Amino acid sequence: MIEFEKGVSTPESWFRQSCEMYEASKALYEVFSGHESIRSEEDNYRRVGAMKGAMLLLGLSAENAMKGALVFQSKPDLSKDRLDPRHFHKAAHDLSDVARKLDLNLTDFQRDLLERLTIFVQWGSKYQVPLRKSELKKASGKMKLVYPSDYKLVEELISDLMNRSGFNEAHGWPY
Secondary structure (H helix, E strand, O other): OOOHHHHHHOHHHHHHHHHHHHHHHHHHHHHHOOOOOOOOHHHHHHHHHHHHHHHHHHHHHHHHHHHHHHHHHOOOOOOOOOOOHHHOOOOOOOHHHHHHHHOOOOOHHHHHHHHHHHHHHHHHOOOOOOOOHHHHHHOOOOOOOOOOHHHHHHHHHHHHHHHHOOOEOOOEOOO
16 A cells, blocks of 8 residues: 555656556446447447546546646645645536646547546536536537547657656656
């Protein structure tokens, strides 16, 4: 088991979680992308649930990578034996807000992806509708996974942020 301080204050631990969530998302994608026909309501639940789960994990992957980069830029205050989420964002799981805090120069495709992933991380993978009516309007047309570009964009984001955060392909993480 990793100790608390190391787990929340080292980029490596955030990126490890990011990579785990990325790989798990790809595995779930395989579940719903199969060419088997839907024969029952349970088959439909499995496919839709797997898509929502894949997007949740892909969003958590991007979120953990960005948080790893923020931890590299600015170590969080752990003096109260807790990590203040405001170190990363104003609203919980707002990936666009975390990207702004990192001052990332995003393309329109990347911005769109972070908006879509935020929907899934905040509510789209947990509930049929958000807990605020206004959020449903903002999600119109965005409850989707675009394959393979969503995966490629997140993979590029992780790689770029890892390199900015001290990771070296030949030597790994600095100690």
